[in-house]
Amino acid sequence: MILGYAGKFLEVNLSTEKIKEVSFDDEVLRDYVGGRGLAAKILWDRLGSKWEKIDPLGSENILLFLTGPLTGYFPGGRICVSGKSPQSNGVVGSTVGGEFGVELRCAGYDGIIVTGEAKKPVYLFIKDSDVEIRDAERVWGKDAKQTVKILTKECRELLKERFPLYGEWKEPALLYIGPAGENKVRTAVVAAKWTHAAGYGGYGAVMGSKNLKALAIKGTGPLPPVADMKKIERLIRVVNDNAYESELWRRWGTGAGGYEFGAKTSSEPVRNWQNEWHDEKSFGVDQFENRVWIKQSWSDFGCPTCCLKIAMVKNGKFKGAITDNPDYEMQAYLGPNLGIFIPEENVFLSTLIDDLGLCGIQTGNVMGFAAELFQRGILTRKDLDGIELKWGDAEAFANLAKKIALREGIGDLLAEGTYRAALKIGKRKNLDVLQYAVQSKGISIGAHGIRSGKDYPEIISYVCSVQGGDHTSTAGLPLAGGGSELMEIFNDSGVYCNFNSFGIPRNVRFNFYTAVTGLKLTRKEWCSTKALRVLQLQRAMLLLGGPDQKWNPKVHDANPPRFYEPLLSGPYKGKTAKKSAVEEYKRRYYRAVGWDKNGIPKSENLRKLGLQDVDRALENLRRKLPP
Amino acid sequence: MLVPGVEFPHFCAQCEDYPCVQSCPVNALSVSKKTGAVLVNTKTCIACGKCISACPGRIPHMHPNGKYVLICNLCNGNPKCVKVCQEGGWDVLKEISREDRNYKLYARRPEETTRDLALKIYGEKAEEFL
Secondary structure, three states: OOOOOOOOEEEEEOOOOEEEEEOOOHHHHHHHOOHHHHHHHHHHHHHHHHHHHOOOOOOOOOEEEEOOOOEOOEOOEEEEEEOEOOOOOOEOOEEEEOOHHHHHHHOOOOEEEEEOOOOOOEEEEEEOOEEEEEEOOOOOOOOHHHHHHHHHHHHHHHHHHHOOOOOOOOOOEEEEOOHHHHOOOOOEOEEEOOOEEEOOOOHHHHHHHOOEEEEEEEOOOOOOOOOOHHHHHHHHHHHHHHHHHOHHHHHHOOOOHHHHHHHHHOOOOEOOOOEOOOOOHHHOHHHHHHHOEEEEEEOOOOOOOOOEEEEEOOOOOOOOOEEEOOOHHHHHHOOHHHOOOOHHHHHHHHHHHHHHOEOHHHHHHHHHHHHHHHHOOOOOOOOOOOOOOOOOOHHHHHHHHHHHHHOOOHHHHHOOHHHHHHHHHHHHHOOOOHHHOOEEOOEEOOOOOOOOOOOOOOOOOOOOOOOOOOOOOOOOOOOOOOOOHHHHHHHHHHOEOHHHHOOOOOOHHHHHHHHHHOOOOOHHHHHHHHHHHHHHHHHHHHHHOOOOOOOOHHHHOOOOHHHHOOOOOOOOOOOOOOHHHHHHHHHHHHHHHOEOOOOOEOHHHHHHOOOHHHHHHHHHHHHHOOO | OOEOOEOOOOOOOOOOOOHHHHHOOOOOEEEOOOOOOEEEOOOOOOOOOHHHHHOOOOOOEEOOOOOOEEOOOHHHHOOHHHHHHHHOOOOOOOOOOOOOOOHHHHOOOHHHHHHHHHHHHHHHHHHHHO
């Protein structure tokens, strides 16, 4: 057995209510590490042969909650949620912060595999090796804060009753869905704590389709044993010192971006990406600090960065709205992207989105899309059920968000996500509205534009990513460099927080892995074989797709048309991405990761990595798209 | 964290009359002469849980596997939690020398501290969460 792993995975079949423990061979854990990598492997092994027919929102889909060997040791633990994505029909490794991963490993498991579909709403209660499927009727339909409150109380009472002598129980770690997940909205999140969210991938909808409202876990054991504790302590110090010194994130969280990215690098979505520059001083981070932040630092277990702030609206129309730090993505997508430049309104919308269990990025994107169609007169007031969807009207957007979460009227259509909604509206109105949809392969693009060229994503970052528009998994060259997707795969597979690894020497994370597991791993080895294997698996499943949408790399490996429109104002006025440069870069990227001209992984490369069955599965696609 | 956003460390207050030590039926608990912290003799402890009920802050915890109770022993005079807090620059925890004060006053149950802190942070809005 490899050190650093608990060695057991919990498999829960909700249809038959059977619970068992499974484990994986050492080779599998060594090659795929955990988290996103292992998720790709498990999904391919179990569903690969019939991937195209699996409905992501059906009972056949598998929902995975996986940790990695570094979870709990590397400062800032996370948990990776995965499965067949209802957004991209591929695999997305969506990670969320909080204590869930650490508690899970302390309970003696490396991950939870959920199959089947419960007949009525349930939640999973785990205390070390005691696993129980419990009735969740009383929290079904409740918003995020209510769910947390009721379940925390219920679980603590349960623990007190069962272990009366233990002392005072702390709250269990929770993963749960809001009303949006229950209604299978494709932009629903799996939320943790209050309210961190795994948004990309839409796994909230998958959880809802399985009638699984929440998972509550309490582990009392130690973390799994490691190879070299002394070395880990030393490395934790390196990471912590680096985090203590980066004043930016410790003081401002990522919140400073709201103004910085908009005004300085010109890469923030403004009115559904019609522009990427604004100089509204009212949206500066100092405004947030003075007007709405009530707690300066809040962090999850073991995290030195403390990027969370707590914001509350203190007066005015939206008095009483409380949320955790509208971070940069929330600030951008629920702010300038909807034409809103007032911190209070932004906090109000962010609170609402959290409570409904929606993804702020993707719901912000689809609402911006709807507002642009309203601006252009394509969607009328009648289409929008009487909502006057003007830019900057927070209440109108709040009404729309509620409709989306409950799938009422126009909300039912927009709940399908930007891409699918665009197709449907296009069909209904007989117009090409896909040109206003800013997404890549079904996944909305994160709030980092490429047109000005001053932010970190490159022109093919979203084009070639195996996770579509995911801004935390962007493609780029060189493959072993910092901007490459392969390094992101390591973060998501070791399952720890991206933010704590900014600025540390590159080899620290691999040394960390070696200290935990006792296995040698270098950056070169990771980038040339292991990460590449995960990348090819994800790419293969993305291209196989189905059942409702399939991606043709010739058509869909492209930036949204909006990114070729010149910027309207600001210091980078007129700048835009060049189609020829994108094509050229794309060709180079294909060659580097071993894909053919059509973007399909090459046969010999797959065989070299030991993925013969993937190669066979892609044969059909290759025939359809001759080189 | 019983209320969103309200997290705080829950520590032994080192009461001057040591109700936990007095409640122990087998004399497994003692007071350290050097630091004043409560020491547990793991061999004699029978895990009866009496100290947990006696403690005004419900600080002691049962060991998940072993049959004995866990109480903060101040890391033999060098508390690690204080060190981490100071290094990280939070400056919440400090080492102070023991004086003739009513330390028992600071022994609070998590629910009580949560209530006070939540009211302080959220104002009247906190009543909804409590």
